[in-house]
Amino acid sequence: MNYSLIKMNIYILFLLSSLFLLSSKSFFFIWACLEFNLMMFIPLMKTMNNFMANSMMKYFIIQSISSSLFFLTIILTMLNNINMILVNFLMLSCMWMKMGLFPFSSWYFQVTEHMNWNMWFLLNTIQKMAPLYIFSINIINSNIFMAMMFINSIYASMEIWFQSSFRWLMNSSSMNHFSWMLLSLTSYKSNWEIYFTFYALMSFMLIKMLIKNNMNTFINLINNKNYNNNFLMFLTMMNFMGMPPFLGFIPKLIIINYSTSMFIIMLMILTNIIIMTLYFYFCMPLMNNKFNNKLMDEKTNLFYFYNILLLLFFYMLLFLY
Template identity: 25%
Template sequence: MNLLTSTTIYFTLFSGTMITLFSSHWLLIWIGLEMSLLAIIPILVNKPNPRSIEAASKYFLIQATASMILMMAAIINFYKTGEWSISNIINHLSSFMLTMALSMKMGLAPFHLWVPEVTQGIPLISGLILLTWQKIAPISVMFQIAPSINYTLITIMALMSILLGGWGGLNQTQLRKILAYSSIAHMGWMMAIISFDPTLSILNLLIYIMLTINMFILLYHNKKTSTLSLSNSWNKSPLLVSIILVVLMSLGGLPPLTGFAPKWMIIKELISNNNIILPTSMAIMALLNLYFYMRLIYSTSLTLFPSPNNTKIKWQFENTKISPLMSTIVIISTMFLPLTPTLSILH
């Protein structure tokens, strides 16, 4: 892909998300989502091979179906209300269809099965864009229609996402699939609180994006995509593997790391709304995610690596990849928990 083509594609991707983010008209929101969809397809097949083409085809079919449902919901709402404003949703059918369409776009359960398959079939950088930037537009729409969302429906879907996001990652050995199931579980946490406090969903999204960017940059820098290859790199770059493991614990929400902050604030907000069973269930199901993170940590750093000879340290080749922001992102991903009281006051 030459410079002009890649610039056009990434500009279209950025513009589509921005149009959706700042629009209150259903047609503009739909146009922005379609621009993002059409722009990311060439990014997914940047290195054409059967797996990436299959992943891009699955992604396109799912997202096109979701866009069709969203447009139908907007038309029904226009028919009932006479206006295209996003803030005026009084029809229950429109609200239901919008929730389904946006859930398909976000990868929320039970519409989550495409997320690990698509993420596994594409390169790391494409997977990074898919699991971070592509979540912003649908969540911004959910943020705007939060008062009109059916609370029971979105809560059931959120609980299913947390459960299946943890359960699905238990038997995975591919790091991209593990991050995909982690994304599903984090979407569940965001949707569980959106009916009570939408700003907490945005805070959770920002922290999730920071942690996921950090993980993908570390894996790209280390050139590892599976548990086995990551375990073999312990004797080659132990510091980098150690950072990956700390970021994984933060992604799992283990205190005193940054990833604990959104879970802490969400549980606190749910309890303050006299909702005890929901946060208790969410905290218990989050242990599934923490379990496969800890299992990954155990298999990569707490066990002896396979070695064909008595040499314990491999030859240190110079790494040609430049990551100037890695240290900054690692610090943000692991040491921001003390700022939680400040965020709570601002919120």
């Protein structure tokens, strides 16, 4: 059989497993679909990149452990007089591990480091739908859930510091995006599907630009003398981060509108402002066609200071509205 035909069949089975998973509310069926999805995703990693053996093993081990915990959680829910706090904690832990969120984010950064952009897109979109769907049908609205969600957002903002890799930057940004999606599950009207659709489209646009220009680090892009290309890259990255008034800010605005916890929203906005400011720090050299590793001068510092004030003012207007 033709190699390309085998690859296409694996890809179709991979998509079908995700589709069947999202069409059921039975935890046993969801668990079976997760296992089948894993069996299809591993060979897909191999077909797209021949140097993924180590990453494949790490991904398989982590996903197997999380699936085993999920199966144990399903069994415990069927027992009488079981402590539901323990069940919810196990459910939270296994899904958090499967998504690669803090404190289980180490495998996520290591596995994606050697992925091509197509596999990165599949890992951060289709593979993240299952945990979000499980949370949506079994909402764990607890203090532990809220705390872990906020800590994950804080960790994402810290990971961006002193990085020069697009992949690392997008990993941290994705962790922050998924914190917002999880936050939407705690509101009286869940909008994680809308946010996820926007996130997938923004990721697709940014990845297509990176593939087209063969860019993996900021230095590669900044050395490009094409000003129009750099300017378009700057706008795409601002949109991916959800900078107002770009299109990527719309799902965050929806979540802010429907959220029931104003305190958590304010904390999430503060972490978002930190990440946006760091994005400006990384992306401003695109407009200057140069890369400067030295400390920012007074004018640049003043620019970032005004930028933070502008973002704070914008969010204050939202709360007043």
